[in-house]
Amino acid sequence: MSPSVDLTNVNGNGVAIPLLPEISRQRMEKAGIDLSNGYPQKPDRHIQQAPSGRDHSQPYIDAGSRADKEKSNLLSAAKEVIHLSKHIGTELTGLQLKDLSNQQRDELALLIAERGVVFFRDQDISPQQQHELAEYYGEPEVHPVAPHVPGVPSASVIWPDFQATECEASFRRPGGVSGWHTDLALGHDKRPAGISHLHNDAVPSIGGDTLWSSGYCAYEKLSPSFRKFIDGKKVIYRSAVAFIDSRNPAAGPTHVVREYPLVRTHPATGWRSLWVNRAMAERIVGLDKSESDLILNYLCDLYEKSVDIQVRFRWTPKTSALWDNRVTIHVASWDYEGSEPRHGTRATALAEQPYFDPKSPTRREALRLLGASEIRELEEQGIFSTS
Ligand SMILES: O=C(O)CCC(=O)C(=O)O
Numbered sequence: 352m353s354p355s356v357d358l359t360n361v362n363g364n365g366v367a368i369p370l371l372p373e374i375s376r377q378r379m380e381k382a383g384i385d386l387s388n389g390y391p392q393k394p395d396r397h398i399q400q401a402p403s404g405r406d407h408s409q410p411y412i413d414a415g416s417r418a419d420k421e422k423s424n425l426l427s428a429a430k431e432v433i434h435l436s437k438h439i440g441t442e443l444t445g446l447q448l449k450d451l452s453n454q455q456r457d458e459l460a461l462l463i464a465e466r467g468v469v470f471f472r473d474q475d476i477s478p479q480q481q482h483e484l485a486e487y488y489g490e491p492e493v494h495p496v497a498p499h500v501p502g503v504p505s506a507s508v509i510w511p512d513f514q515a516t517e518c519e520a521s522f523r524r525p526g527g528v529s530g531w532h533t534d535l536a537l538g539h540d541k542r543p544a545g546i547s548h549l550h551n552d553a554v555p556s557i558g559g560d561t562l563w564s565s566g567y568c569a570y571e572k573l574s575p576s577f578r579k580f581i582d583g584k585k586v587i588y589r590s591a592v593a594f595i596d597s598r599n600p601a602a603g604p605t606h607v608v609r610e611y612p613l614v615r616t617h618p619a620t621g622w623r624s625l626w627v628n629r630a631m632a633e634r635i636v637g638l639d640k641s642e643s644d645l646i647l648n649y650l651c652d653l654y655e656k657s658v659d660i661q662v663r664f665r666w667t668p669k670t671s672a673l674w675d676n677r678v679t680i681h682v683a684s685w686d687y688e689g690s691e692p693r694h695g696t697r698a699t700a701l702a703e704q705p706y707f708d709p710k711s712p713t714r715r716e717a718l719r720l721l722g723a724s725e726i727r728e729l730e731e732q733g734i735f736s737t738s
Pocket residue numbers: 509528534547549560561681682683684697
């Protein structure tokens with residue numbers, strides 16, 4: 352171990368924990384976060400409880416479904432609206448997230464639902480304000496495993512340098528968030544993640560980009576016959592973490608198993624999206640394992656490898672990205688191993704119980720982006736009518 356390593360900053364395995372970047376420390380201090388007992392704070396494994404114990408008596412109403420479809424309060428207040436690729440990703444300039452009115456927040460939720468991910472650079476936002484926005488958009492998720500900002504359990508700390516002290520980052524074998532995924536709260540929630548908001552205060556001057564892919568478009572890449580085959584199918588998910596059920600603690604830690612739709616309808620846009628997650632999807636219900644593996648693998652490949660339905664974002668310090676986990680997957684590029692630090696905080700709002708509405712259109716159908724031959728193909732299959 353190098354003599355310059357501060358011994359108070361060594362984890363249980365004797366690995367040096369990196370120092371919080373200065374820009375991040377200043378942000379935490381400005382927000383009144385108590386750093387005196389260390390940073391970040393680890394969740395207490397012993398008090399994990401089965402999420403099935405959550406109160407789901409309140410219906411979920413998506414903020415985007417309340418929005419004015421033109422989104423003029425938000426868009427006219429922005430200095431620029433920059434679409435970063437044709438199908439996914441928009442950057443708004445000249446706005447501070449913390450100052451948005453409720454009307455603008457609703458319109459932002461709709462814009463995120465339509466464009467998949469929306470970016471805001473040069474943000475002055477505290478972890479508490481991230482919590483507050485997540486609360487506006489749903490139920491702020493308290494992650495069962497990820498460390499969080501001291502005193503703000505819903506502000507997960509996304510700090511790969513720190514996480515690497517426990518699970519070494521590898522260029523050849525990237526792990527964790529450097530595999531495509533949605534923020535599913537590890538696959539256990541009855542009402543999984545809607546909008547996630549990652550604020551990266553510190554980023555390397557090069558590297559550490561994040562990519563998102565559009566589930567609306569991945570679905571639309573399938574032939575109409577294949578769409579019919581997967582519509583309405585359910586997928587079994589098993590939680591990555593074992594939980595102690597507060598109603599039956601004697602049973603000990605158990606994994607939560609849930610069925611989610613393979614194609615889901617977004618409540619605000621009403622559009623269909625492929626919804627699959629290689630990390631956590633176990634099996635398509637009703638198919639043999641070998642059939643299910645083949646199809647899940649194909650769908651994930653299509654979603655992960657189609658560059659024309661993706662956006663790759665180059666961060667600058669103090670940038671916020673807000674994405675919709677219902678209609679996108681994302682991946683972080685772990686190409687800055689051992690270089691400058693990257694640190695951020697993420698708040699995620701849990702949304703509705705996923706559903707599939709067989710009457711919902713695809714994005715291209717709704718926006719009338721279809722070419723003549725595609726319309727003919729869909730009409731022949733009885734899926735789409737121009738009349
Ligand atoms: O670090 C990133 O760019 C993405 C991390 C991530 O997957 C997340 O915050 O959900």
